[in-house]
């Protein structure tokens with residue numbers, strides 16, 4: 333992606349954004365930022381103490397035995413207490429905590445008091461099912477308030493939740509249940525998506541059939557499309573019916589696990605990213621407050637599903653920890669028509685809107701007239717997340733959605749980082765379309781070469797973090813060696829993000845995207861290895877290699893090169909079967925956009941697939957660059973002639 337750095341669009345932030353208690357002036361921000369880098373312990377110690385509610389104050393801010401960090405050592409707190417109970421006193425008891433709109437148009441509002449009661453009832457129900465502190469609980473639900481309630485109920489009793497996005501297959505769910513050893517699964521009789529009822533329950537049934545460790549499935553009635561329960565199942569509403577609406581919050585250690593969230597890496601199966609209590613909550617809380625410049629009366633809408641980290645940190649934890657009203661929407665943006673989001677913003681008077689570039693590019697394609705039908709004057713701030721935003725999409729977002737008056741925060745972060753690491757701050761920084769901005773407080777970010785040496789401004793390199801930060805992942809569940817190897821071995825003494833980037837002369841970061849074997853398809857992370865493993869489960873496939881191809885809408889499209897076993901024929905039927913296979917193994921989001929049958933895959937003499945060549949072929953260009961290590965040059969000709977089957 334090429335970015336113009338010549339004409340940065342400067343913001344003249346309105347007074348509204350400048351008059352902030354936290355950063356009354358740029359120089360105050362700068363001195364705080366300097367302190368956060370120079371004396372991170374002092375800075376985070378003070379901020380942690382002031383921003384979170386503790387049962388016991390921490391004794392030490394950071395214990396760093398690279399690559400293992402412990403933050404706020406000795407502190408005791410509870411995330412659900414921070415997200416709910418602390419707002420009950422002081423005027424927020426009857427404030428809306430969650431404003432929900434279902435795809436069919438049903439609206440539900442839960443005040444902080446009601447959220448408290450629901451969370452406590454469900455927490456008591458979980459206890460009744462034998463769930464104890466430290467046990468893992470799987471959540472596989474649509475975007476309904478109960479997803480947040482289930483997460484908070486786990487946090488309340490110290491159970492570790494693992495939310496699985498409803499678009500993942502039963503195979504994926506099974507892998508995750510087994511990897512984290514969950515004994516209970518929370519699901520629904522379905523959810524509404526694209527005007528239809530999506531079946532989550534069948535996937536759960538198939539998964540738990542091969543997961544003997546699961547002792548109970550709790551089923552939320554959302555659609556009424558399920559008649560009979562299995563012996564292992566219980567209805568949510570029946571379990572909570574007689575539970576008390578209070579439940580004392582468990583006193584959790586700062587470093588007790590809060591959740592495990594699976595995400596794709598460059599090798600093997602998805603990794604269980606483990607986040608703990610205090611550091612994670614502080615990261616989510618503080619970035620929500622400062623990056624989105626929260627005001628007491630805001631309605632905050634983050635469009636991410638709770639199955640992704642953005643839904644965890646911003647829809648649920650960051651928003652509620654700040655006592656904000658968070659909007660949850662169940663469905664897709666073009667149901668019943670392409671103006672659903674604008675309808676929601678107008679109807680509920682949304683102030684802060686946070687979405688992904690892929691969605692923005694779809695809106696552009698659908699046409700401005702859908703936006704123009706609605707009054708979006710309530711919007712004050714816009715956010716972007718998940719992939720690099722191209723400057724054209726940025727400008728459209730700014731003009732057409734934001735009416736030219738709303739600052740845009742382009743927030744760079746990852747499942748592993750827990751919260752934003754690079755962003756501009758409204759009222760403090762000028763924005764440059766296409767650049768995520770500057771490192772957040774305490775974040776020692778750098779662009780380095782293969783040896784770990786910082787490169788000059790404007791030079792492309794690897795994006796790394798040189799010091800621990802509070803909301804960083806603590807490990808990969810059950811595999812600390814893999815954690816150390818994946819994140820802390822590529823560049824000495826640094827956390828390697830997997831992204832490429834450059835930093836300009838003003839210190840702004842320009843992210844080019846993943847430089848490892850991870851794809852970013854519509855803002856969703858996919859490992860090429862995962863898709864390849866799914867393809868080779870099909871009996872016709874001998875070998876598969878998957879690469880990304882630039883795509884105007886999705887950022888990247890999935891292209892699979894496949895060689896067949898003797899006796900099997902390529903063709904559209906096999907293409908359909910292979911796409912179906914990937915959907916079954918991983919989920920519909922991973923279906924290859926194109927499958928190309930090849931005689932052979934290009935390999936080095938040591939047998940390594942040359943992905944660079946495949947990327948060039950997939951992008952439709954001629955194979956350029958060095959091919960001297962290629963074992964058989966004829967392979968290139970066969971690849972270029974391979975039958976492209978666009979789906």
Ligand code: PRX
Pocket residue numbers: 595641642716717718719720721742743744745746747748768829830831843845846852855856857
């Ligand atoms: O490549 C970066 C891209 O998304 C990756 C992280 O994916 P995931 O863990 O699924 O989390 C997505 C939501 C935080 C990063 O390695 N990415 C995320 N935000 C941006 C981005 N790329 C460019 N600009 C961003 N704002």
